[in-house]
Amino acid sequence: MSEIQTLATHMLNGLAYGFLLFILAAGLSLIFGMMDVINLSHGSFYLVGGFLGVGLVDDLGNWWLALAVSVGIVAVLGLIAEISLLRPMYNRDHLDQILLTFGLALIIEDASEWLFGTTIQSMSYPRLFSETVEVFGVVIPSYRLIVIFVGLLLAGALYLLLERTRIGSIIRAGVSDREMVSALGFNITAIFGGVFVCGLALAGFAGFIGTPILGVYSGLDFEILILTLIVVVVGGLGSLTGALWASLLIGLTQILGQAYFPSFASLIIYLVMAVVLLVRPQGLFQRRYA
Amino acid sequence: MSALALEGVSKYFGALPATQDVSFSVEVGERIALVGPNGAGKTTLFNLISGEIMPDKGVIRLGGQDVTQYSPDRMSESGLGRTFQKNSLFMESTVYENVRLAVQRRLGIRLKVFKSVDRYPELRRETEEVLNRVHLTSRSEMKAKNLSYGEQRQLELGIALATSPKVLLLDEPTAGMSAKETGEMVTMLKALPEDLTLLIVEHDMDVVMALARRIIVLNFGEVIADGDPEEVRRNKEVLAAYLGVGADEEALGA
Amino acid sequence: MATQAESGRKTQSFVSVHAGTIAVLAGALLLAIVPLVGSRYYVSVFTQILILSIFALSLGFLMGFPKLISLGHAAFFGVGAYAAGIFATRVDPNVVLTLGVALALSLLLALVIGVLSLRSTGIYFLMITLALAQLVYVASQQWESLTGGTNGLVGIPRPELFGLLRFDRTTFFYLVLLLAVLSYLLFRTLVRSPFGRILIGIGSNEQRMRAIGYSPRSYKLTAFVVAGAVAGLSGALWAHFNGIVTPEDLHWSHSAEALIMVIAGGAGTLIGPMLGAALIWLLESALQSYTDRSTMITGIVFILFVFFARNGIAGIAQSAWERVRR
Known part of the structure; x- marks a missing residue:
């Protein structure tokens, strides 16, 4: 393979990685935008999605069914967490809610180590996408293309949901003026719960589809969390557009860094973030619905 | 002018x-x-x-x-001094401390770290003077959050006045x-x-x-x-x- | 002690004004007896608790007064530890110098991170301190020639004092005890000073502080730098105590642990974080001998504190005290 072809492969891997981060960042951003809470257990639900996936793909024997069931279970767990931990705290400082998500993250990390040990678990690709395809002489695992495609689809869907639908306008209004939304008679608690569960379901979804690429192991939760935080810091909190561009930037930087400067890959990510913050402290894109 | x-x-x-x-x-x-x-x-x-x-x-x-x-x-x-439409106070602090913060700024008592804040007689004098002007002397040891709404409005004014705008x-x-x-x-x-x-x-x-x-x-x-x-x-x-x-x-x- | 300035106001009792100091000094006196009556094991236990209580105290100062919630505080702890360790190994194990170098470097790092992160507030600040601290963590792993990489910096010699004294377990304990008391007194003086009152104002209502003529950033930066330097000091003591520094010492989970200590002890007080450090350390080491699931239990305890005792041990003690007095 020529240099160019290798580079192209890395770029595609970087894009796939970036879109995976986008799915996570979108959920984190959505939750933050609505509830002013940074969900520090976001990586944990990614992890849960991944572990469930590994087990269910084996047990159910059907990759797609396993995907649906995993995301469903993550959503239910998210709902339980929302009802038991966050809902009683809505009247308190947002910091308290953030602290609770952090406590939850500690518990999930330890539980995952307990249940699955510390070794990396892997998941097979769905049969449909286990092949590689060749585009202009560049060999690409087709699964990566699917991840990119799914990420794009999700970006489009979220855009349409927020900009074009009634629910979207309620969410946007809730972001800028919570009291107004409840004054208009919408059930803000239900909306909060819904947004939180959707955000976590996205994290679980990312965990499932990310596992064939990254594997899943206890400890990955915090790695993923920190990467996602970097993405939203770089992109600008609460901005979906920002999350998209920053995900791709960080994804590409990470993969290209690993390929060409293996010992400095993670350093480069942090440097990118530091530079962005120096130039634009509020991230590349300002909060959209402030 | x-x-x-x-x-x-x-x-x-x-x-x-x-x-x-x-x-x-x-x-x-x-x-x-x-x-x-x-x-x-x-x-x-x-x-x-x-x-x-x-x-x-x-x-x-x-x-x-x-x-x-x-x-x-x-x-x-x-x-330039201003008050806010929605009370903007230091809710967990006492009335006295609320006003004192503004007086501190006016008197330039800022990056002083060694002496306790209670040991600046001029700070006390000026703070008490402002409290008197906004009729809150009797409330000086109460936390701002425990004041009645009207008293909070008075404190809102007091903080602004304390900077001598x-x-x-x-x-x-x-x-x-x-x-x-x-x-x-x-x-x-x-x-x-x-x-x-x-x-x-x-x-x-x-x-x-x-x-x-x-x-x-x-x-x-x-x-x-x-x-x-x-x-x-x-x-x-x-x-x-x-x-x-x-x-x-x-x-x-x- | 009731000063002139206080006399015009409703004077608080001596005990309630100085409750924290009295408790700390009494605690210090009690601890000072430990090496005389307890085994070597207990001396080690209390040395570690005291070092961590200095660390938690420095973060508690930031969280409780200017309300700066940092998730990157371990960076200063770690840099202090590496600075002291490297200096002791390569140059001189004189404790005055190693602690001095640690203070200076962590102060410098706090200045850099503070300038970058204090441009933002709230959740942004939390995330940026976290990410910048992780940058330092990665750097400590990569800069092998200096730090020993992931294996850590090993063979740090016992500290000494100008050739007069080579610290052993007991004398080192007394050094740590002294520094813990001094750190407490430092922050207490700060909190009660005009500067400290401004920090409290900023933590309570930053917008109003601006409207009455304060520019919050410089005050926050000063507080951040002081807290970073003291965290560096605790890290240096940690390095001397263990004889080894690893990148894990500045991993963000270490920052998180400090945060848990502060919350469990009670943010908004100074003695709280120190007690929180003791509680969490004891809890974890007690659990570790029975179960591998100590992290999970710490997490649960943490959640319980946030839910039911948001003001931590100090808050519980305070309301109990008020009930007794009534």
Whole structure:
């Protein structure tokens, strides 16, 4: 393979990685935008999605069914967490809610180590996408293309949901003026719960589809969390557009860094973030619905 | 020289003009009421003057000095004080401590780290003096959050006064107060030194009439009238603005 | 002690004004007896608790007064530890110098991170301190020639004092005890000073502080730098105690642990975080001998504190005290 072809492969891997981060960042951003809470257990639900996936793909024997069931279970767990931990705290400082998500993250990390040990678990690709395809002489695992495609689809869907639908306008209004939304008679608690569960379901979804690429192991939760935080810091909190561009930037930087400067890959990510913050402290894109 | 002057000040939120080409000038010691229907841009104008937001166009002068780009803290240091429409207090601190923070700034007691804050006699003297002026001496050891609403409004004023401003912006000083509390607030405001320039946003026309000799009316971010109460009351545009948006006719004493 | 300035106001009792100091000094006196009556094991236990209580105290100062919630505080702890360790190994194990170098370097790092992160507030600040601290963590792993990489910096010699004294377990304990008391007194003086009152004002209502003429950033930066330097000091003591520094010492989970200590002890007080450090350390080491699931239990305890005792041990003690007095 020529240099160019290798580079192209890395770029595609970087894009796939970036879109995976986008799915996570979108959920984190959505939750933050609505509830002013940074969900520090976001990586944990990614992890849960991944572990469930590994087990269910084996047990159910059907990759797609396993995907649906995993995301469903993550959503239910998210709902339980929302009802038991966050809902009683809505009247308190947002910091308290953030602290609770952090406590939850500690518990999930330890539980995952307990249940699955510390070794990396892997998941097979769905049969449909286990092949590689060749585009202009560049060999690409087709699964990566699917991840990119799914990420794009999700970006489009979220855009349409927020900009074009009634629910979207309620969410946007809730972001800028919570009291107004409840004054208009919408059930803000239900909306909060819904947004939180959707955000976590996205994290679980990312965990499932990310596992064939990254594997899943206890400890990955915090790695993923920190990467996602970097993405939203770089992109600008609460901005979906920002999350998209920053995900791709960080994804590409990470993969290209690993390929060409293996010992400095993670350093480069942090440097990118530091530079962005120096130039634009509020991230590349300002909060959209402030 | 005027105490405060605005020259063609405009501010847009996106395409919406929140303040449009506002110009007026205030003499030292003048007391002016800023009125207008809800959403007319009164608080935005206060935020522009106090430096919370920057105008897109125009110049703001304080005592002749161009302060257009000043941040809120520099505005305060230059002699501008303000109160907030929604009480903005240090809720967990005592009344005394609330006022003391502002006095500390005025006296320049800032990066002092060795001596306890209680050991500055001048700080105590000045703080007690301000508490006295806003009738809160008996409440000085209470936490701000435990005060009655009216007392919180008094404290809101006290904090602003403690910086010894030359120009004071009062954002609805009597909002939400009972008739008795309102009366007390008006007495307090009337007792302020004569050379203190006051700009008051207020809906209660009795309060406006009691305090101000000059009224500026804003609508859709524009000044539509500026003059003594009698002139303003007869102004057709003003009547249209108030009646047009369905505000109560009493608002202008009509 | 009731000063002139206080006499015009309702004077608080001596005990309630100085409750924290009295408790700390009494605690210090009690601890000072430990090496005389307890085994070597207990001396080690209390040395570690004291070092961590200095660390938690420095973060508690930031969280409780200017309300700066940092998730990157371990960076200063770690840099202090590496600075002291490297200096002791390569140059001189004189404790005055090693602690001095640690203070200076962590102070410098706090200045850099503070300038970058204090441009933002709230949740942004939390995330940026976290990410910047992780940058330092990665750097400590990569800069092998200096730090020994992931294996850590090993063989740090016992500290000494100008050739007069080579610290052993007991004398080192007394050094740590002294520094813990001094750190407490430092922060207490700060909190009660005019500067400290400004920090409290900023933590309570930053917008109003601006409106009355304060520019919050410089005050926050000063507080951040002081807290970073003291965290560096605790890290240096940690390095001397263990004889080894690893990148894990500045991993963000270490920052998180400090945060848990502060919350469990009670943010908004100074003695709280120190007690929180003791509680969490004891809890974890007690659990570790029975179960591998100590992290999970710490997490649960943490959640319980946030839910039911948001003001931590100090808050519980305070309300109990008020009930007794009534």
